[in-house]
Amino acid sequence: MYVSGQFAVVSGKATRLETFMATVAPRKSISHYRLDGLLGQGNMGVVCRGYDKQLRRPVAVKLLAANRLDPASRRRFRGEARLLSLLHHPNIATLHDFGEEDGVDYLVMELVIGHTIQERLKAGALPASEVVPLGVQLMRGLAEAHASGIVHRDIKPSNLCVTPDGLLKILDFGIAIGLPRSSPAATTRSDVRLFPDFAGTLGYMAPERLRDGAADARTDLFSAGVVLYEMLCGQRPYAAAQPVRSLELMLLGRLVRPRQIVSTVPRALERVILAALQSDPDRRYQCAADLARDLERLQLPGTPRCRGWFARALQFSRQLGRAAFSRSLVVRPD
Numbered sequence: 001m002y003v004s005g006q007f008a009v010v011s012g013k014a015t016r017l018e019t020f021m022a023t024v025a026p027r028k029s030i031s032h033y034r035l036d037g038l039l040g041q042g043n044m045g046v047v048c049r050g051y052d053k054q055l056r057r058p059v060a061v062k063l064l065a066a067n068r069l070d071p072a073s074r075r076r077f078r079g080e081a082r083l084l085s086l087l088h089h090p091n092i093a094t095l096h097d098f099g100e101e102d103g104v105d106y107l108v109m110e111l112v113i114g115h116t117i118q119e120r121l122k123a124g125a126l127p128a129s130e131v132v133p134l135g136v137q138l139m140r141g142l143a144e145a146h147a148s149g150i151v152h153r154d155i156k157p158s159n160l161c162v163t164p165d166g167l168l169k170i171l172d173f174g175i176a177i178g179l180p181r182s183s184p185a186a187t188t189r190s191d192v193r194l195f196p197d198f199a200g201t202l203g204y205m206a207p208e209r210l211r212d213g214a215a216d217a218r219t220d221l222f223s224a225g226v227v228l229y230e231m232l233c234g235q236r237p238y239a240a241a242q243p244v245r246s247l248e249l250m251l252l253g254r255l256v257r258p259r260q261i262v263s264t265v266p267r268a269l270e271r272v273i274l275a276a277l278q279s280d281p282d283r284r285y286q287c288a289a290d291l292a293r294d295l296e297r298l299q300l301p302g303t304p305r306c307r308g309w310f311a312r313a314l315q316f317s318r319q320l321g322r323a324a325f326s327r328s329l330v331v332r333p334d
Contacts, residue, residue: 030061030063030104030106031097031101031106033050033051033097033106034050034051034053035048035049036049036051039060041065044064044065044077044174045064045068045077047062047063048060048061048063052096052108058111059096059108059110059111060108060109060110060111060112061106062108062109063104063105063106064077064104064106074105077105077107078098079178080173080174081095081107083148083150083176083178084173086148086149086150087148087173088144089141090167091138091140091141091144091167092144092145092169092170093109093110093170093171094110095109112161112171113163113164114161114163115161116157116159117157117158117161117162117227117231118158121157121231121234124234125232125234126231126232128266128269130231131269132298133166134231135224135291135292135295136292136296137167138155138227139224139291139292139295140288142217142220142221142224145170145220146217146287146288149178149179150176151176151177151179151219151220152170152176153175153177153199153215153219153220154176154199154200154201154204154223155220156201156203156227157227157230157231159171159172160227175200177215179216202243202247203226203236204223204236205219205222206219206223207250207251207279208281210247210251211251216281217287217288218281218286219281220288221284221285221287221291222276222278222281222284224291225237225276226277228272228273229255229273229277232258232265232269232273233261233265234261234262237250237255237256238250238254238255250279251279253278253280255277258273258274266298268297268298269295269298272291
């Protein structure tokens, strides 16, 4: 079983957290959602496997933890719901509902069944023929988020789930932020200080995040580059014995090229990943749609052809990605 933030990703036995459930969410239902058991806990609360009694479908229900009922945490939780409500894309887990009952805030999400990239990497690196289509889907989902003025800030293998049909879902927008400017340029400016914090995961954070906390669309693309590198090589690009040394290597932009680790990595794919991992955001890919197009152009031998429902979902994902950057509306949550 795996749970990431507000999304429950079921891939095995459920974790037993009955004691935590009794302390944080001593209830059998909330609104018209039956709570069938605890799946895990995220940064802001607990995630339960639930059942929508009106629509008769399984869901994932996130409840704000009892020790997070202060005004600031509730504003952040509700801001997360507002950001998620802007996103409708096959490669992003869907928000179904948000509400409050008896002083308890809750989010209702689709129940995503599958394995995270982190779990898949336990068996070793993935072949390029698998990495490319997964990378394209990741970029399409990010393109939709960025076009809606949303920066994820925590792209990493444990926040990416792959369903049995091969559909990638971006999870956990718990620390996502809205861009502050209502102009298309907001998606490509990294000199805007959005939040004076370093929320995220070391090892996947872009250098500018570590320098001054700034974040924009390109910081997500750097994190995505780290994930692509890790999928291909089985290790992160700035791996070192000491965490401080890893940070130093990242800030200096010193990494081992993928082909030095796995000689079969196509040169064109290596160039794409290295471009995403540029330390200077101005030299990096400027938008997710461009990165997605470069991945699609590779046409690697052995890349599986998509059929049936998944093919239609991927085609829809591509159409949304092309349309995403024609928008000029950028939204910042209150």
